[in-house]
Amino acid sequence: MRLTLPDRSRVVVELAVVLLIGAGVLAYRSAYSLLALGQNLSHTSEVVLAWQRAVTHFGNLDSLTENYILLGDPADYAAFGRESARYHQTLKRLAALTRDNAQEAQALARVSRLLAAGEAEMGAAIAMRSGQGAKAARAAYDRGRSLRDQAYAAMASIQREESAALLAMPKRLRQEGARMLPATVVAMLLACFLLLQAHRAAWRQLRERQRSEKRYRRLFEYNQAGVYRRTLDGVLLDANPAAAAILGFDTVEELLAAPVAQLYVHEEDFTAANRALSETGLLASERQLRRHDGTSVWVLVSAALVREPGMPAVVEGTLLDITERKQLEERLFQAQKLEAIGTLAGGIAHDFNNLLTVVSGHTELLLLDGNRSQLDRDRLNMIKTAADGATQLTRQLLAFSRRQILQARAVDLSQLVEQHAGLLRPLIGENIRLDLAVTAEPCWAMVDPVQVGHALVNLIVNARDAMPEGGTLSLATRVVRQTKATPRLPAGVFSVVRVADSGVGMDAATQAKIFEPFFTTKKMGTGLGLASVHGIVEQSGGHVFVASQKNQGTVFEIFFPWIPEPVAEKTATLAADGGAAS
Numbered sequence: 001m002r003l004t005l006p007d008r009s010r011v012v013v014e015l016a017v018v019l020l021i022g023a024g025v026l027a028y029r030s031a032y033s034l035l036a037l038g039q040n041l042s043h044t045s046e047v048v049l050a051w052q053r054a055v056t057h058f059g060n061l062d063s064l065t066e067n068y069i070l071l072g073d074p075a076d077y078a079a080f081g082r083e084s085a086r087y088h089q090t091l092k093r094l095a096a097l098t099r100d101n102a103q104e105a106q107a108l109a110r111v112s113r114l115l116a117a118g119e120a121e122m123g124a125a126i127a128m129r130s131g132q133g134a135k136a137a138r139a140a141y142d143r144g145r146s147l148r149d150q151a152y153a154a155m156a157s158i159q160r161e162e163s164a165a166l167l168a169m170p171k172r173l174r175q176e177g178a179r180m181l182p183a184t185v186v187a188m189l190l191a192c193f194l195l196l197q198a199h200r201a202a203w204r205q206l207r208e209r210q211r212s213e214k215r216y217r218r219l220f221e222y223n224q225a226g227v228y229r230r231t232l233d234g235v236l237l238d239a240n241p242a243a244a245a246i247l248g249f250d251t252v253e254e255l256l257a258a259p260v261a262q263l264y265v266h267e268e269d270f271t272a273a274n275r276a277l278s279e280t281g282l283l284a285s286e287r288q289l290r291r292h293d294g295t296s297v298w299v300l301v302s303a304a305l306v307r308e309p310g311m312p313a314v315v316e317g318t319l320l321d322i323t324e325r326k327q328l329e330e331r332l333f334q335a336q337k338l339e340a341i342g343t344l345a346g347g348i349a350h351d352f353n354n355l356l357t358v359v360s361g362h363t364e365l366l367l368l369d370g371n372r373s374q375l376d377r378d379r380l381n382m383i384k385t386a387a388d389g390a391t392q393l394t395r396q397l398l399a400f401s402r403r404q405i406l407q408a409r410a411v412d413l414s415q416l417v418e419q420h421a422g423l424l425r426p427l428i429g430e431n432i433r434l435d436l437a438v439t440a441e442p443c444w445a446m447v448d449p450v451q452v453g454h455a456l457v458n459l460i461v462n463a464r465d466a467m468p469e470g471g472t473l474s475l476a477t478r479v480v481r482q483t484k485a486t487p488r489l490p491a492g493v494f495s496v497v498r499v500a501d502s503g504v505g506m507d508a509a510t511q512a513k514i515f516e517p518f519f520t521t522k523k524m525g526t527g528l529g530l531a532s533v534h535g536i537v538e539q540s541g542g543h544v545f546v547a548s549q550k551n552q553g554t555v556f557e558i559f560f561p562w563i564p565e566p567v568a569e570k571t572a573t574l575a576a577d578g579g580a581a582s
Contacts, residue, residue, distance in 0.1 A: 054087065064076045065144070111151050114150050226240065228319065229314055229316050232274055232278070234259050239255050243319055254292070258292075282304050283301060283302070284300075284301070289319075298325075299319045299323075302320075327487065360384060367380050411445055412443060412444055413445055416452060416453060429470075431470030431471075433471070438476065439476075443496075444565070445561060446540075447542075451540075455532070455537065461529070465503075472502045473501050476500075494559040505549050506549075514546065540560060545559070
């Protein structure tokens with residue numbers, strides 16, 4: 001996770017860094033000064049020691065010279081040569097140590113000249129001791145000693161100066177430490193405090209970022225709407241479980257492996273969506289997507305194109321399953337269409353029925369005339385038969401438009417189904433097997449048994465016609481307790497009649513039109529059979545549903561409101577407007 005400090009914390013960190021740099025500079029200067037003082041201290045100590053050695057060597061030369069003058073011992077003469085070599089070696093060391101210090105080098109040169117002259121006189125005294133005698137050697141020795149005393153005086157002065165400088169070194173070291181150390185410590189402590197504050201601020205921000213990310217992930221994971229992120233070329237980057245469920249995938253991983261373009265029922269919709277996102281950056285539309293099992297689902301897509309600097313553009317969006325709403329809209333549209341057609345058909349049926357009454361009445365009056373020839377009677381009977389058939393059609397139209405008068409009473413639907421199954425068995429044919437399964441539970445409903453029987457006949461005949469090569473016709477009843485309302489069915493208890501066949505079935509386009517009047521797939525059909533079934537069931541306060549697939553048969557289920565106990569003497573007249581009159 002990349003953490004960006006807020007402005008205040010960033011200023012604190014910058015100030016702490018400046019203080020640390022300052023503390024580092026002070027510490028460096030202090031250390032450098034202490035190192036320089038230490039080097040000076042070491043240098044001064046070494047110079048003092050070298051001067052002391054030089055004085056010691058010269059004193060030894062003095063003693064050896066005096067002893068040789070007095071005693072003439074050759075050993076003193078040899079020792080004088082060795083000590084002289086050591087003395088000159090010490091002078092070279094002093095010259096090297098004082099090379100960078102002009103004052104010390106000048107003092108060393110002056111002392112060296114005196115000591116060299118004194119050494120020369122002492123050497124001359126030793127030489128005179130062998131040839132000119134002790135008196136001449138003593139005179140040379142005295143001259144050398146005078147020079148030595150002058151050199152001693154100069155060397156003592158130098159030693160005092162060097163010793164004073166050496167004694168002053170510790171004080172200077174303490175002063176330098178006292179001057180630099182507090183400032184360095186204060187700067188470092190303040191810098192540490194500021195860094196600690198910045199660390200706390202960064203830690204708080206990190207925890208808040210983690211909490212925010214946890215809230216976002218919880219909202220992402222548990223959102224009932226499908227949430228996804230994808231690239232413009234159709235690669236899913238992330239999705240939540242709801243998106244996987246909407247699209248029929250068992251896991252999010254399976255969904256992420258699927259190309260987005262293949263999830264669209266119509267691939268041109270994917271192209272159109274990308275074009276809209278590229279042009280406007282936003283998308284809100286209804287799309288039909290393909291689930292993992294191949295079925296379709298309607299979704300409301302809301303998406304936005306997100307562009308971040310240095311990153312490829314991604315699409316972030318949500319999916320809302322609106323399949324149920326689309327189905328409700330389709331059913332509402334079908335209901336409104338059937339209502340409009342029913343209103344028209346009901347009006348026509350009434351007017352046409354009045355005309356047919358006139359035709360039928362006058363035909364019967366003409367048949368009462370005994371003077372008619374047989375040819376005229378045959379023709380009049382043909383007119384009457386046609387008028388009766390037309391009257392039957394008007395009744396079916398009235399049933400579809402729910403404008404007929406129904407005489408409702410308590411009916412056991414199981415008994416009604418058993419009666420019609422027995423009566424219609426010869427009509428079904430020998431090549432069709434009839435399966436009857438009625439429930440033992442009371443299956444009562446307040447309906448018109450004649451009209452419901454008429455609806456059953458229509459459904460059974462349709463099932464027979466759907467199985468020209470034979471098959472199985474199933475009739476069943478049951479009681480359904482619907483505890484929760486659904487878009488298809490309200491809550492309540494229902495008596496259900498089920499008519500199923502193993503025939504040719506229907507596709508979705510045919511199912512959408514089967515309850516429309518005059519729609520038929522039969523060569524000789526009127527297209528009013530299922531329309532009248534729909535009208536009778538709806539006028540009785542029931543619901544009819546159909547489920548079918550091509551070459552897999554058809555199932556019709558009729559739901560009537562269940563009554564808790566039959567009252568045989570109680571009946572009701574269901575008027576054309578759906579009201580009831582006793």
